[in-house]
Amino acid sequence: MSETTESTQPMKAQKNPRRKRFWITLLGFFIIIALGVFGGYNSGITVRTDAEATQISASLGVEFERGAIALAEGRYDHARQHFEYIVQHDVSYPGAAEGMAEAILGMSFTATPVPTLTPTLTPTPDMRGVEAIFANAEALINAGDWANAVAALDQLRKEDPSYRTAEVDGMYYFSLRQNGYDKITKEGDLEGGIYFLTLAERFGPLDSTANNMRGNARLYITAATFWEINWEQAVNYFGQLASFAPNIWDGASNQTAGQRHYYALMRYGDQLYNKNNDACGAYAQYSNALAYGALDEVAAKNSKKAYEICYPPTATPEPTAIIIVDTPTETPTTP
Template identity: 40%
Template sequence: MGAMTMQNNDDTLPAESPENQSEGKKTSRPRRGKWIWLGILILILGAAAGGWLGYSSGIRARKAMEINQLTAVTTTQFELGLADITDGHLAMAQQRFEYVLSLDPTFPGASDKLAEVMIKQAQVSTVTPMPSPTVSPTPDLRGVEEIYNQAVEQVKNKQWAQAFDSLQALRNEDATYKAVDVDGLYYVVLRYRGVEMILNEGNLEGGIYDLTLAEKFAPIDADANSYRTWARYYLNGASYWGIDWGQVVSIFSEIYPAFPNLRDGSGMTATERYRLAAVKYGDQLMLQEDYCKAQEMYQLALDLSPDPVVQPTADEAGRRCSEGNAPTAQPQPGVTVTPSPTTEVSPTETPTVETPSVETTTEVPLPTP
């Protein structure tokens, strides 16, 4: 009996024996390691998701700001167009509605108001004294022919405004007289008068309007379309004036190298707008303590024209920029560091523009009287 008791004690170990405890520890360690790695993976994924959400939020905020600025410009022009209709300035109202549609083709009510204005203008231009119901007046062909010949001579002499008035008088007198030839004259006059308004008169809206009307008679040439595109781009940049100086600098940095003297009704050239906007943007960056970028903007303005008022502020921005970069970069003695201007915006449409000039009309075949 004693021997059997000892054998049972050797074969059966208690549940809490050292051997069982060591086996339990071996099986629990791998399981804990898996949970630790899973936790680290979750933290990494959470951080990546947070960064992506922050980036997406910034992009959405920037797009929302651009949309708000565009909405402010189009709304203002639309309301001014409504006021022009009330005051009887139909031509100006039409230009405003066309400008709104060029910025936002889906602007509510702009298409309807444009059609309404064009119908009113057509009604005004075709109003003639009502003849007697029993009398059919015979057109004075001698007067019509004389007006036609006068319009032809004015086109040859590049008197675009006078030629347009003659054609309007001719159409009011007899809309069927040499209709095809008159349409051709209209195209020539509107094309060249529109280019002249853009290049020489600073009437960008009027030039865009004339070229758009010319396009209804025939497709306009590449040069005329290029002038119209630059004019629209100028107006777009000017619409940010006082609202977003960085955007003004970006847009006019593309315009002034190609068209330095392009101007609008204010008389400000593209070069001058670029210079003033660079100064204003530099002031804004100084308040934001972005001294190096501010110095770059001031230098862009000073490169275009020395300014004793701007120079001290530019020097101060350069000093603060150097102090901020002193621990990491020191310019070598005797070397002048000149910031290189950079531009950030490329236009939606950048046509190739040659030296502005209005071509002679001798290349355009004119109908014979």
């Protein structure tokens, strides 16, 4: 009976330990492969990124070297292109901004090696002799007609290079110095002013006023190279200039260094707020711009939002109710 009962019971499936180990081993194998592939992928990305950074750095070094060579050889347009490429990829690359500014100056000098003069600036040949030409140059200097004075002195030197050499050199220096100074301060012709002051320096060292003015003009040109390209650097350079020469101006834009600094502060604030998500940094730029005047519509809108993010209102604590409990007093009993 028991044998019959046992034979009618279902048989329990026997587990195969070898098959179980096989699947576990296979799963582990695939996990190892997956981890290896993932690690290799990340490693490949890192290697590629590092390689690209190294390649860009090497490329910038080559561009700087080529720009320096072109600058030394007087090929200013080529030099500008090399330095401009560097600034677009790494604005803080040492010497790139200065090289670009120098190339731009060189281009302006190359384009006009002889100053552009109005028809009255070229005197007609004077046949009265060197004495008369000398007297005419003196009269032009006394009248403050610097460009015509230089033209008269050029004619005098052409007629007789040895005539009153020391005096003529002094007249050259004074006329060129004054012409360069006036071009910067009165005409906003920064490149032209630098050019004439540099010519004056051939006849003697510049005085501190003229030399400082030339330095300010160069700094303005350097700052302008970052205009609408890198607002952070525009703020940096125009901020420096605005601190000691806010009224130096550029005839092309008809804006002073102070005005440029004011506008650059607002645009840099917009950049920090909209692109960099730096509300506090943006608000700092807007606050500095307010020192010059009211913000424009875009900056004012962003400034308000930046302030709310950077200085959120603090929650006002709810007043705590004070419950006054009257303490009963005992009524004294009369004995």
